[in-house]
Amino acid sequence: QLTPPPPRDLAGVKVVVSAGPTREYLDPVRFISNPSSGKMGFAVAEEARDRGAAVTLVTGPVTLPDPAGVQVVRIETALELRDAVLAAAREAELVVMTAAVADYRAAQRAGEKQAKVAGDVTIHLTPNPDILAELGQHKGQRVLVGFAMETHAGVERAALKARRKNADFILLNYPTREGTAFGGDDNEVTLVRPDGTSQAWPRLSKREVARRLLDEAVRLRTKG
Numbered sequence: 001q002l003t004p005p006p007p008r009d010l011a012g013v014k015v016v017v018s019a020g021p022t023r024e025y026l027d028p029v030r031f032i033s034n035p036s037s038g039k040m041g042f043a044v045a046e047e048a049r050d051r052g053a054a055v056t057l058v059t060g061p062v063t064l065p066d067p068a069g070v071q072v073v074r075i076e077t078a079l080e081l082r083d084a085v086l087a088a089a090r091e092a093e094l095v096v097m098t099a100a101v102a103d104y105r106a107a108q109r110a111g112e113k114q115a116k117v118a119g120d121v122t123i124h125l126t127p128n129p130d131i132l133a134e135l136g137q138h139k140g141q142r143v144l145v146g147f148a149m150e151t152h153a154g155v156e157r158a159a160l161k162a163r164r165k166n167a168d169f170i171l172l173n174y175p176t177r178e179g180t181a182f183g184g185d186d187n188e189v190t191l192v193r194p195d196g197t198s199q200a201w202p203r204l205s206k207r208e209v210a211r212r213l214l215d216e217a218v219r220l221r222t223k224g
């Protein structure tokens with residue numbers, strides 16, 4: 001089966017992609033996280049690389065190997081993700097946030113392993129910074145793309161997020177569809193724009209979703 005070579009429509013363009021989960025440590029051996037596999041972000045990074053982009057991939061802990069020809073930065077916490085993404089994004093024309101950033105971290109990360117106590121415990125959590133929203137506040141000419149997983153009112157909520165974060169579009173998916181989203185090789189997403197218009201894509205491989213995402217980003221870049 002012959003696949004046509006990818007277009008070189010991102011030649012020389014600096015692209016930043018975030019991927020995977022973050023880990024928010026409670027103590028040295030325990031953390032709050034989520035099941036993000038990193039596959040979607042790695043697919044975007046590889047597709048952008050193949051189209052000629054200079055790609056920085058900032059990723060939380062995942063089992064995937066570093067893609068060849070991509071600058072990979074491995075981080076654990078949301079605060080580390082923020083530092084790495086903001087630093088790399090300074091020169092970038094396109095930022096794609098596929099990372100499943102934990103919304104909260106422990107208000108106090110214990111320096112030593114906490115022994116169990118009798119009865120219930122309460123953990124005090126404090127909000128993490130919203131990296132995509134921070135990028136949106138100093139957007140410049142950059143194209144900003146987010147992802148969102150929703151269980152209900154998806155398009156409405158994703159459009160609201162795109163507006164709030166000043167993102168050009170958000171790819172919305174649902175956690176309930178077999179073989180997609182968390183850990184799957186496929187994804188079934190809806191492209192949602194800040195104005196609330198949307199376009200549902202069929203179930204596709206994550207690589208094909210990456211391809212269409214970059215097609216849309218290139219269209220937005222050239223429109224200016």
Ligand code: CTP
Pocket residue numbers: 078097098099100101102103128129130131132133145146147148149161
């Ligand atoms: N995001 C981010 N920083 C955060 C949280 C989310 O940059 N602290 C990015 C994600 O990488 C994603 C987009 O924002 O591209 C939407 O993430 P989502 O969790 O759906 O948005 P939230 O604003 O955290 O809303 P919710 O309350 O639904 O979790």
Ligand code: CA
Pocket residue numbers: 101102103
């Ligand atoms: Ca969130």
